[in-house]
Amino acid sequence: MSGPLKVGIVGLGTVGQGVVRVLQKNAAAIAARAGRAIVVTDVSVRNAAASRDCSLAGIRVHATPEAVVAADVDVICELIGGTDLANDLILAALAGGKSVVTANKALIAEKGNALIADAQARGLSLSFEAAVAGGIPIIKVLREGLTANAIDSLAGIINGTSNYILTQMTVKGQSFADALKDAQKLGYAEADPTFDVEGIDAAHKLTILASIAFGTPLNFAAVATEGLSKVQAQDIQLARELGYRIKSLGIAKRSEQGVELRVHPTLVPDDHLLAKTDGALNAVRVHGNAVGQTVYVGRGAGGEPTASAVIADLVDIARLNGARPVVPALGFTAAALAAQPTPFPILGIEEIESAYYLRLTVADEPGVLRALTTILADADISVEAILQKEPEDHEDARIAIITSVVSGSRFDAALERIRALPFVRADISRLRVEHFE
Numbered sequence: 001m002s003g004p005l006k007v008g009i010v011g012l013g014t015v016g017q018g019v020v021r022v023l024q025k026n027a028a029a030i031a032a033r034a035g036r037a038i039v040v041t042d043v044s045v046r047n048a049a050a051s052r053d054c055s056l057a058g059i060r061v062h063a064t065p066e067a068v069v070a071a072d073v074d075v076i077c078e079l080i081g082g083t084d085l086a087n088d089l090i091l092a093a094l095a096g097g098k099s100v101v102t103a104n105k106a107l108i109a110e111k112g113n114a115l116i117a118d119a120q121a122r123g124l125s126l127s128f129e130a131a132v133a134g135g136i137p138i139i140k141v142l143r144e145g146l147t148a149n150a151i152d153s154l155a156g157i158i159n160g161t162s163n164y165i166l167t168q169m170t171v172k173g174q175s176f177a178d179a180l181k182d183a184q185k186l187g188y189a190e191a192d193p194t195f196d197v198e199g200i201d202a203a204h205k206l207t208i209l210a211s212i213a214f215g216t217p218l219n220f221a222a223v224a225t226e227g228l229s230k231v232q233a234q235d236i237q238l239a240r241e242l243g244y245r246i247k248s249l250g251i252a253k254r255s256e257q258g259v260e261l262r263v264h265p266t267l268v269p270d271d272h273l274l275a276k277t278d279g280a281l282n283a284v285r286v287h288g289n290a291v292g293q294t295v296y297v298g299r300g301a302g303g304e305p306t307a308s309a310v311i312a313d314l315v316d317i318a319r320l321n322g323a324r325p326v327v328p329a330l331g332f333t334a335a336a337l338a339a340q341p342t343p344f345p346i347l348g349i350e351e352i353e354s355a356y357y358l359r360l361t362v363a364d365e366p367g368v369l370r371a372l373t374t375i376l377a378d379a380d381i382s383v384e385a386i387l388q389k390e391p392e393d394h395e396d397a398r399i400a401i402i403t404s405v406v407s408g409s410r411f412d413a414a415l416e417r418i419r420a421l422p423f424v425r426a427d428i429s430r431l432r433v434e435h436f437e
């Protein structure tokens, strides 16, 4: 067995402490798998006096991340987050001949192409299993386990905070604001929770998954994103009555026309595994042309689940014993990525085809349904399901419709005509529906 792999951790928050704890408690099994011990030798902390849920005995504690990057270690674990200092630290670590493991989804999604190229040119690893879906080893699944497949689509619950909020609203009838507060208390949310509720965190993760699935360069700007503010309690209820659950999904599909990348609240049939994935759990459905549908479920956040993914990357690096990585960071060779058309064709949200849920508040008058269905029929949109609720205030009725699959532009044109009808009130909800067929 070679000497231990020496690890420096930059940022000793929830995940960093989890990495220290899991490396200590599972030291023997990890060494037996990696062929050598993996030992944290150096860490940086912002506040030396803060209480921590791990033992730092025998570990050098530095006041600055730069001191860890300069220390005598083989690998740097970047766990501070953000896209500026973290980027500089990773570049400095690579320039110093150190491989890097990071859980930083924003950094990889936004600046990953250059960082990966830098690591590759130096023959070093830049690994980021922990950046997507916490403890679910989805990057390894796409990059290695499903490598035989042409992946045509993937869809996932990849933000635990949004899923927690929607679950609380659906199951407990909690308000959005209270559910978000609880998610923050439980430590699921990002430092700025708008990243969670506006779909930005999920868009970062989807960017990474789509690149690895389709062999295209990372392109965060291409993701169309809609947040949870679109979802009202009445939509959750109506969706349930129609046989659906509302989930915030990241969806990536590849067709001959190009790639579609989107994050939005989505109606999912209530018998699909994604509909049953509740609380802060994550789930990713991948469809490959050889394997068919596969689904991966697990904890997408938290100290030890995320540490599980960080340490898997460390074991890969330990096994290399200083040799060049054999698995490309995005699963495709640099030459294959470079051969893709630039810019890669990305479908605009108006071109993307989807079924829709439409909720309208209308005056309770004769002829309303006929006028609505005539507009939809004129646009060649079928009504797959319809639900009308009796007026509660003896004035307005609510109608919820599930449509056939239609392009965004055709649906929106029909919706504009519906909006102009005199009996349709301003409060309209329009969400996409996925059937995974």
Ligand code: HSE
Pocket (backbone or CB within 6 Å): 131, 133, 134, 158, 159, 160, 161, 162, 188, 189, 190, 196, 201, 300, 301, 302
């Ligand atoms: N804020 C993220 C989430 C943490 O809620 O999923 C894990 O990336």
